[in-house]
Amino acid sequence: MIRKLLLGLLVVALIPFGLSLTFSRANAASFSDVPSDYWAANAILDLASRTIIGGYPDGSFRPENPVTRAEFSKMILLTMGFAQETPVSATFTDEPSDHWAYGYVEGAVKHGWVKGYPDGTFQPNGNITMAEILTVLVRAEGWTLTNPPDGVTILVRQSGTDREMTASDWFYQNVGTAAQQGLIQFPDHPQINTAVGSSGFAMAQNDPATRAQTAVFLDRMLTNATPSPSPTPSSASASLSLVAKSMAFDQSAITVPAGADITLTFDNQDTGIPHNFALYMDSSASTSLFVGEVITGPKTIEYHFKAPTQPGTYFFRCDVHPRSMTGQFIVQ
Ligand SMILES: [Cu+2]
Numbered sequence: 001m002i003r004k005l006l007l008g009l010l011v012v013a014l015i016p017f018g019l020s021l022t023f024s025r026a027n028a029a030s031f032s033d034v035p036s037d038y039w040a041a042n043a044i045l046d047l048a049s050r051t052i053i054g055g056y057p058d059g060s061f062r063p064e065n066p067v068t069r070a071e072f073s074k075m076i077l078l079t080m081g082f083a084q085e086t087p088v089s090a091t092f093t094d095e096p097s098d099h100w101a102y103g104y105v106e107g108a109v110k111h112g113w114v115k116g117y118p119d120g121t122f123q124p125n126g127n128i129t130m131a132e133i134l135t136v137l138v139r140a141e142g143w144t145l146t147n148p149p150d151g152v153t154i155l156v157r158q159s160g161t162d163r164e165m166t167a168s169d170w171f172y173q174n175v176g177t178a179a180q181q182g183l184i185q186f187p188d189h190p191q192i193n194t195a196v197g198s199s200g201f202a203m204a205q206n207d208p209a210t211r212a213q214t215a216v217f218l219d220r221m222l223t224n225a226t227p228s229p230s231p232t233p234s235s236a237s238a239s240l241s242l243v244a245k246s247m248a249f250d251q252s253a254i255t256v257p258a259g260a261d262i263t264l265t266f267d268n269q270d271t272g273i274p275h276n277f278a279l280y281m282d283s284s285a286s287t288s289l290f291v292g293e294v295i296t297g298p299k300t301i302e303y304h305f306k307a308p309t310q311p312g313t314y315f316f317r318c319d320v321h322p323r324s325m326t327g328q329f330i331v332q
Contacts, residue, residue, distance in 0.1 A: 031061035038063065039191050040212035043219035050222070052078040053215060063215075066208035070101035070124035072133065073108040079218050080140055081247060081273050085110050092122035099124065113140050127208035130192075134183060135174040137221050141181070148176035152186050155202040162202055175203065183220050192216060223323055238307075241265040244275040244297070247321060253328040254316065259309040268297035275318045277303060279329055283315045285322065294320060307331055 031048075034041050040063060047053045048061075052075055055061040067075075077084065084103025090096050095105050101124055108114045109122075113136050116122040138145070147167075148154055154165040154175060165172060178184050184201050187193065192213055193201050238260035243250040247270065256262055268275045276294040281287040290305035308314060311331050318325035 031055045032059045034061050034063055038212075039189060040216050043215040044212065046219050046222075047075075047079075047215050050078075052218065053211070061211065063212035064210050066127040067133075067211055067214045068124060069114070069122065069126050069128055070095070070099070070105060071211075072128045072136070072214065073114055073124075074101055074104035075214065075218060076113055076136055076140055077104050077107045077111075079222065080111070080113075081270055082107055082111060083271060092116050093120045095122040095124050111140070128214075129206060130203050130209045130213065131171040131175060131205065133209050133214055133217055134178040135171055137183060137217060138174050138177045138181070141221065143177050143181055145173040146177050146180050147173060148179045149186075151199060152179065153200040154179065155200060157202055157204045158206060165203075182224055183217055189216070239263045239265075241267065242277055243267045243269060244318065244325070245269040247273070247324060249318070249325055249327055251327060253330055255330040255332060256307045258307060258311050258331050260307045262303075262305050262307050264292070264303040264305070265300060266292060266295070266303055267300045268295050270297040273297055274320050275325065276320065278317055278319050279305070280315045280317070283326070285315065285317065289314065291319065 034044055044053065044061060044063065085106040086097065086103050087106055090102070091106060091109055095102060105122060105124065155162040156165050156169065165175065179201065186199055186201060188201055238257060240254060240256070240262065242254065242264060244267070264277060266277050274294045274296045277292040278288060279290040281289065289308060292303040293301060295301050308331050314329040314331060316327050316329045
């Protein structure tokens, strides 16, 4: 059975919280059944700290449980940082407006990431497979579809039998792109890759993906986030503006005169997502020169600080998204 979820587009985004300026994990959730040495613990706790996933009222996370289509719709919408949609009339006959996932499903559908069935249903309690997850993530990222990397083997397991993935599989280029972008890895974790050594990946075609596996894929997507829109350099000025949009800065380099009194107008256009601007000596971010207040978009703030007197290339970033939102701060 081929489930066509999606079509899609769009940029990288996420929804974090619980940050402090030192980016501690003071508010991190913990789950009774996710010990710190659990194979997916880091990804699960990271997503939980960003409120993308949560546990059950009894304190458990149930990492080996399958993920439903409704649950995954919520996860992808939150990961991408988009708001719920609550149209007056429901798109699907089996996903009514009083269902807990209504706003998430409608949101994910609106962005084209997930789709229903020809009979008008969404089947919110249906399970989602690894190929379907990878397909949604690739579409949501807006990555151009590619074939799998050269020199790797991707196997499809059906009823206990492995065969090589071929171009006639509906997910061929989706999985290929996921491999090119590092969402699946070679070798991958044995709990994700059901077989094959350092140059291969085996994927069960019809088995439901678990909550743990899903968390790992989403976390990889977040931590590999590619800046968008394309950054452009700016010219030297003591009066600057910087935009944060779709989980990215609009500039990859900012140039200022040495020792100048800087006014930086920071415009966070990401609704519901916190960002800031922080300046450091270098990319290790161990020595801060200025740490701007974190603001949750849509909001604009003016930062005032003194540029370093020593010409050189410094480093700026958003402390909330220190891996994906970075740039050079050039002092002339
Ligand atoms: Cu940010």
